Amino acid sequence: MPDIARDPAILKRKRLRQAGLAAIGVIIVIGVSIALARMEPAAPNVERATVLVDTVKRGSIIRQVRGLGTLVPEDTRWLPSQTEGRVERILLRPGAQVGPNSVILELSNPQVEQEAVNAKLALQSAEATLENLRVKLQSDFLTQQSQVAALDADFQQAKMQAEADEQLAKEELISEITRKQSQLKAETLKKRLALDMERLSTAKQAIDAQIRVQEAAVSQARAVSDLQASRMTALKVTPGFSGVLQQVPVEVGQRVGPGANLARVADPGRLKAELKIAETQAKDIEIGQMAEIDTRNGVMAGIVSRKDPAAANGTVTVDVSLTGELLRGAVPDLSVDGTIQLERLENILYVGRPSLGQEQSTVGLFKVTNEAGDAERVQVSLGKSSVNAIEVKQGLNAGDQVVLSDMSAWDAFPKVRLR
Secondary structure, three states: OOOOOOOHHHHHHHHHHHHHHHHHHHHHHHHHHHHHHHOOOOOOEEOHHHOOEEEOEEEEEEEEEEEEEEEEEOOEEEEEOOOOEEEEEEOOOOOOEEOOOOOOEEEEOHHHHHHHHHHHHHHHHHHHHHHHHHHHHHHHHHHHHHHHHHHHHHHHHHHHHHHHHHHHHHOOOOOHHHHHHHHHHHHHHHHHHHHHHHHHHHHHHHHHHHHHHHHHHHHHHHHHHHHHHHHHHOOEEOOOOOEEEEEOOOOOOOEEOOOOEEEEEEOOOOEEEEEEEEOOOHHHOOOOOEEEEEOOOOEEEEEEEEEOOOOEOOEEEEEEEEOOOOOOOOOOOOEEEEEEEEEEEEEEEEEEOOOOOOOOOEEEEEEEOOOOOEEEEEEEEEEEEOOOEEEEEEOOOOOOEEEOOOOHHHOOOOEEEEO
């Protein structure tokens, strides 16, 4: 079949049409690419049932902090050994109710027993010496008093004789020499009486001094005897108050030294809660603040009585004294949950505490923007916090709904859709 000659003009128009179509296709592809590049990524879907959504409110909240802890007795005493000894018997075991004179255990120490006997005998000897000294000194004093009385009688007699001789001498019935002898005798006896009276007074003071010396010796012997008797009595270990025996960390036959702990007794009727509060939340806790202690069997009221000045392992120990009656089942070492009321915040915006939001910080939260469930990330400035709520300073308004759950899996997305 013979070849058909093609028109060059037709071929040229055909090539131009094909080139134009190719250019249009390229332009369309470039436009679509630019449009796709400018489009925001599709918001990921999040199951609404898996997140917590709360509404921002305006009003008042009670600012609180919470911590776990245990109930412990307010009055707990370790009973130490007052002397070295050997544990002979353990009469009571932990859990027993004890009174002031209940014997928990008995120690033995022959040396203490012998020293107690010796001290008692030394006291008896000192008391006998004191009594004997009193009798002897009293007898000597009475003898001196008798001598003074006899001398006083001689003086009185000589005085009367001198007065009589004075009268007789005036009447010249006796000689002058006799009158002078009578007067001299009376004056001599008067001086002797004065000296013996002074000697008697000095003897009285000397008697008192000697008796005080011996009384001091008796007091010293009594103190030693009482000390040894107390050491003897301390071999029987008693608590001195009513309570519950908690620990007996010794065994029969064990030797213990002075100061060793023999038993621990607590008063179960006076308990307090020892709470462990996170150090970041404990800075505003003060003595006297109200608190509530949840024993899982009820709630007891209390007040903060002590705050540890130092943190340990990221927590601060806070003591809460219970002010009401103890609930049934409230026993030492019971685990409790305590809530301390710090202050009341009036007329503020607040919302439930976000999972990752701390007080006085700025966090990104997803705020629900429409009924379809669209939520966009907004920056929210937070203020003071409580156990279940936190103050909103900026970024939200009353009535806004925000997601409180951990949304870190969607950090790369500015928006999500709750469905």
